[in-house]
Amino acid sequence: MLSNQSTRLIADLKRGLSTGLPAFEEDRVRHLLAEIDALFQQNREAIGEALADSNNAALTAQEKELRAGRSHNSIQLRQAVMERNKRCLLAYLYHRLVQLRRMRWELGPILPANVQLNARDEEINWFSGYNRMLAHYMQTTGFDLTVNRQPPKSLFVEVRCLQDYGQLETEDGCLVNLKKGSHHYLLHSDTELLVRQGVLEHVGSNH
Structure with missing residues (x-):
C-alpha cells in the first residue's frame, strides 16, 4: 500500500501557492492518513510475528535469523514511508498557514472571497486568531506594522x-x-495597503 500521493500533494501545493490559496486536498489527505494507519497496523502485526518466531522452539537458529532479517527490512521500509507521509502532511498544513499569514500582511485583515472559499474552517479560525493578536500588539504599541x-x-x-x-x-x-481613473498625491502610508489590494497603482518611480 505504498503510493506517491504525499509528494504529489506537496508538488500541487507549490504550484497552487503561486496564485493564492488552492482548495484543500481533502481526499488526498484522507488517503495518506489511511495509508499511515494501514502501515502502522502491518508493522504491529509483523513485530508480533517476529516475537513469536524468536520464541518458536521448532525453528532453528538459522531460520530465526533469516525470518528476523526479512521482517526487519519490511518494518523499516514501512516505517520510512510513514515518516515521509507525516512530514509531507505537516509541510502541507504548515505552508498553507504561512500563505494565510503572508496574505494578512499584504492584503489586510479581510481575506479575498476566493481564498475564504478554499480555506478550511480551522484555517479561517487560525487566521482570525492571528489577526486579533497582531491587532492587539499594534494597538498596545501604537505602531501599525503593516505600513512602510x-x-x-x-x-x-x-x-x-x-x-x-x-x-x-x-x-x-x-x-x-x-x-476609477482618478489621480491623487497622497502619503505613502495611506496608499500602501490599497496598492497591495489592487485598488491603486503607483505613477512614476517615487515609491
Missing part, C-alpha cells in the same frame, strides 16, 4: 485609482474620493 514595510523613497506618492473604491480617510483626517 519597505522604506519609501519619498513621503508622498502619486497614485492612479484602478477601481471605484469610495471615500478614503487619510492619516490627517481628510476624505479622498477614489474613483
